[in-house]
Amino acid sequence: MTESISEKLSSDVREGTSVTHWGIVKTTAVDGKISKIEPIPEDRRPSPNLKALAELPYAPSRIRYPMVREGYFKEGISSRDRRGEDKWIRVSWEEALDLIASELKRIYSEYGPSAVFGQSYGWKSPGTVNSASTLQRRLLSLCGGYVSGVNSYSTAAIGTILPYVVGTGDPQSTDWNVVLKNSRRVVFWGTDPIVTNDIDWSTTLHNYFPYLEKLKTSDIKTIDINPVRTETGEFLGSEWIAPKPGTDCALMLGMMYELECSGKTDKNILQNCTSGFEVFQDHLLGKSDGIPKSPEWASEITGIPTDKIHSLTHELADNRTMIIMGWGIQRIQYGEQPHWMAFTLASMLGQIGLPGGGVGTNYHYSSGGCPFHIGPMIGGLASRVEPVLPRLKPWKGSAYIPVMRFADCFLNPGKTIEHNGKRLTYPDIRMVMWTGGNPFAHQPETNRLLSAWKKPETIVVTDCFMTATARHADIVLPAQTVFEHNDICPIGTYTNDGIAANHAMIAPIGESRSDYRIYSELARRMGVEQEFTLGLDEIGWIQAIYQEAKNRGLSSGIQLPTFEEFWSKGIVFYPEDETSKEFVAFEEFRKDPANHPLRTESGKIQIFSPRIASYGYDDCRGYPSYFEPSESLNNKKKYPLAYMSGKSAHRLHSQLDGTTHTASHNIGDREPIWIHPDNAAERGIQTGDVVLVRNDRGNVLAGAVVTDKVRKDVVLIRHGGWFEPQKQADGSTLDVHGNANTLTMDVPTSKLACGNVASSGLVEVEKFQGVLPTVKIREETVPQPKA
Template sequence: MALLEKKVGRRNFLKGSAAAAAALAAAGISGCAPNQGEGEKLSGTGTDGMTPHTVASDAAVLDGGEWITVDCWGNCGGRCVNKVLVQDGVVLRQKTDDVDEDTLEHPQQRSCPRGHSMRQHVFNANRVKYPMKRKSWQPGGGENAHGELRGEEGWERISWDEALDYVADELKRVYNDYGPRSVVCMGTDWPVLNLLGGRLQWNSTESYGNWYNAPIRMGGSISSGLPDCGNNNDRLDMLNAETIVLYGVNPAWHNAGNASYYYRLAKEAGVQFVFVGPEYNVSASMLDARWIRVRPGTDTALLLAVAYEMIRLNNIDLDFLHKYCIGYDAETLPTGAEENFQSYVLGEYDGVPKTPEWASEICGTPVEDITWFAETIGAEHDVMLHHNYAPSRYRGTIDLPQLFLTVGCMGGHLGRSGNSVGATFSIEAGNGGHAEKLVRVGAVVAERATGKTAKNELEDSQMPKSTIWRDILAGHYTCYGDYRNGEIDNGFVGRDPKEYDFDPKIIVNDFHNPLQATEDINSGIAAFKKMDMIVNIDYRFTLTAEYADIVLPCFTAWEGNLDPAQGELDVATNGIIRMSKFQCNRDYALFPRPVVQPLFESKNEQWIYTQIAERLGFTGDDIYQTSSLQAYYDKIETAEYLDPADGVTYKRLVTITQEDIDAWGVNGEPQEGIISLADVLAAGKYQASRTEGDKLGHIGYADFVADPEANPRQSESGKIEIYCQSKADEINRMQHGPDALKPYPTFHETTWQQKDAGDYHFLMYQPHYLRRSHTAYDEGTWLREAWPNPVFISAEDAAVKGIASGDTVRVFNDAGAFLRIASVTETLMPGCIAVPHGARTYLDKEAGLDLGGNENMCVDALTQDDYFPTCNGYNSCLVDFEKYDGEALQPDCLFEPAIWTEE
């Protein structure tokens, strides 16, 4: 496939697709498979247009060149090692970490198939080559915008000066005439808008669900921006557990690098695994886990029954609860409180004991499984309770995070070896303790490296993402505060919700794909068509770009220049790339480099924003405190490693000379470390080695458990708050819930209980999938062939509907409809379907169908959480499905690529 050609014919596209299949067959699709190169290539000579062509030897290709560690920026949290072979500015091959011997003490940081396929992502036909304007769009707003034609017509190439002038002039007009609430930023950046008075922006717990609801107030934590992280023990201590519970966790798909390997090592050491969820997933199968099935979104009922059984069996650590917690029973209640958790579970307040029989009716878990689970995780055992956030991305789960922590405390599973309670997610997956990273980069100068002079000062600028399209169409929104960037938790501390009428005119976006990845695509398209101007900054032609007016191409982290002989030095500063550049698991840090010059006319985002600022009468210094290259250098300069001698002191990692500083033209001081700048860039990573019993381990809550008076939690009481009055007060202050929230965890009605009352009787949830990370990587034919785009249906439901694997299925509700190919399975509970998240939309407007199978065609604002309005409960989506009676859907690896056209 000619990946960098503007247009790709179907014949050539299919040839490339077949070549990818051969490459995968030769190289393997597992992140743990040895790198074999690309194997055979195909050329069209047979009856099917494709017959194999044998490559005699790779020697000619591999003779020369340099292997360089590169970024892998999809938002999966893996941050694995990917290396590319570069010769004369061309990427020839790709591999993963294979330099050091693979040992328990120093494991290779191998990448997953997504990382293996990055070449198809970077060098793809859907790259945006130069600035473009939608053909009929004109500045001035109103009818000039021809908004009704967004997504319907082609593009015309324009110069950078034309594009930047259009953007700056329209921003100036709208800010002058309508004010800052008329501009909505759906990316992470666009700092130039802050110079004009700020902007509206979405506010969401998209990844975290209700787990971002007051974790610190309850005595938990937020580590590296991740709620309830930093509390699990490190990878070596997982081998000391008796049982590890994976609650809604699927690392083989979600964190497909080393996390699964660490869990597998624990399994080989004799650890028993338990998986809790609606589907027996591939990670559970890999670890031979006992399956505790639970209907989607009903986990609160399950855990209340588990708590009941732990009490009945006297399998709780009452000493732990009395010493480290408040609110478990009457003895630990704070002053003035009258109700406690234990009495609620026993039914003393509502007359409903939370027995396994009561729960089973709701969650579908067999009564005997609930009792077994309660026995297994009780105080007599060494247990690690690891959760992901998926179980709380449902309505009715407002108290699930508090309840999960409560059950962990009932077993006393905090602060000691072989026991832990916390999130396993992203950089924390399978290796807890990221706050005590063994190698860290940029921690000393985080604000200097990424900070902006101008901040968004617009009061009440946060719009709930779950209702953002509806709010834009209505011209009215409610601000509940900033859930992440405010006071100790959630940002709505001590404030009431505020309502605003507004007149949205401009939507801007950078390096995200909000139209595709946000609930209710049809309403999103309607909102886009209402605008005076849509501007999208990205390197690929996404669905968001398809419905924009001005498309500005940025370059990727593979692009840039660190060689003065090749011209001006530069590195990428895209929002997600900047976030990911040095985020890795606890053991190591990446030092990636650009490997090719910026492709086509793509530019650094920092350059783009500076150019817009200058057209508005500002300078780059008004936005950025430092250049992109200086920020990149600063992170390397301040890289530190944790001294293994004491496990406390951080020391500088990299030796930097004045010659290094002069060569890069940056500000800095020479320093001594343990590896030279040249060597750390050549290696592309620095990894600490571990040994059993060393001083580099991490035990979550250890200091608190050792001395709670000297090391209090950040909660109001300094303890773990099973009864958390401040959480209840702040949730109730938002006036969003149907009734007053209790300070302790209770049961709330779920979507599952409501599903039989309406027209749509199946709950659709959207798991992450190994093929893509949100919408990233999905362009690659290798991944599309290896992992199709299914809808998973239980065998019981499929039999009733007359559906078999391979059939085309129509999924629908009042919001929209899409097609996918059925995968019928015995491993999914009946009454729900699983639709892997992130598929590209291929909209058939006449049929009212998405042929690409994007689940957000059916997810709408009705899934907003009942209590926490910034929680996206998108897994609480009710649908129906049927065998499609139209033309059968082809596997999407055979789809024409979604690329822009000037026609």
């Protein structure tokens, strides 16, 4: 089979299946170059970003050869201050891999595994065999271990708080069919499903969209609560309520106060299905702190009129209501609070466990809330395996850190922090291995990361593109895109639609190699090749993974086609589980809490958590609360405008930013910034102007879009623009391209989750004066030959 694939790659016309985060596509290559990409017919809403994929392998920013930073090549680890500034030296694969293996051996020998940071957070490319981060962690585990990271930049706060509240960090949502049949109100709170459902950790059929179309034509009223007018809200014609950023918990408290004082609280549900309401009630009514959380109190904080808080409360109480909560709402200071507060609000409304009522927390991602499909889920290579090599040095510090605190760890080895009821001590990181990710896009306060990034002795980056992270490495390895290697991938994180083949469509660009080959060859140099590969090459793993799924299917009475049939067709679809269309979240628990308890301290919804209270944290109490962010429109210090970053509709985090497709959406070659007409007029700013956005953390150039789709005194830059710092005469850096996280705060959500803060902060915006710097981040990096 491998031979036939090779023959097809060199043929005049090649057609096959490609798997992307934006969906499955049928790819055509003519004379070895991609000529056409089309969505498969089963895709319910083909992504507008598919047009960018055809140019992806050939982008100027593509890494084509192994490279070593000039200072590192000549001087070794003493040159780390010049990361991001040096030129690059082209080396052979053998030289690059030998250099990395030698350095790994040195670090393990001198410092031990606690000096190696190998978590390598990022979205990588889809596919099970060439899952870059999985392969790297597998290799480092075999070599003795590495410092790992817990939580994610996506769901750190919600994933930490909800196990205390409802017993799981990601509760299954009520099926959309049930919502459409029973709900009278659907509230989209801090979420934009049309934008965020465009992608999937594996791949997607965009199952969610027909349900939004049905919702649009139904008589169900929808409400969009967000400081920014969302694409989903516009599509549905939703009522827009725009609170000040970071004040959602105050709004919910004001609503719950109104429920309590108007006698509309469901006391029966609170008694039977929740625990600790009395403690929260004292806080709500002001008995514990002297501050009643009335609608008037909430209005002053949120900027929402008192009358609107009253009417919204009664509208939700008088109608079957589904509250759809996004994840962006928890990427703020005190981000643990909004979802805890939402479950408390839904409990007081008494609608949790009723068809079409309650709270859903994943409708916005990977078609959450859509019917499940019947078929075996595929496995893959394990990332956590027992070490083979002896541990030569004792472990120092904690074996893991909250992943978004890695910059703080690099800067402060030996520092002790609080995290989720435990005390962690930062290890002393000497070597960083990063693959399939771009922390210079997703890590808050990028200039602080610049300083932290200079601390480790050696940094190795494996990627397809010369991102800002790759530009600040010591050694760079060129990986292949999905169009250049074979793989296998599940379809639908929440929906389990089937299995897709990823066919190699073109020959490797430059000297790029598959992730599996890269790490297999590193494993050979480290003496763990057999344990890493288990004697299988890429296609061997693909066949083994499929066969294992086929065998499990047979044991459940499900017959999958042969591997040859699957590989030829490219996709196996599973039948829909009809019973899943009737799923109601928490229904069995509501009907019989004693026999269907939640996995919480009390077996019920924890409105008060004795365990969290026992931690004694001043930024996360034992009950949901409103905390004023350190920078907000209610706490203005130096800067007047609230700053938000949201997901871009034109890329996946920073993926695709190196393409002309994404660049075509820029303003003046910069990432756009939304600004309200009143704020723009005060500053003499018009759409199309290049503006300077600044605070004490950084300076960013962006392209102005004057729009009333953002609340007054709020500005928005979409996350994921590639970071391009240029030094100024005063020694500061100016990000000339528009990376959103240059301006955000590198502070934890709280001591509980230690999550990342992406939408809290203040800035000033002014029209840029002077000579406009050229954006170079997408240009080709041409390495020098060895002298």
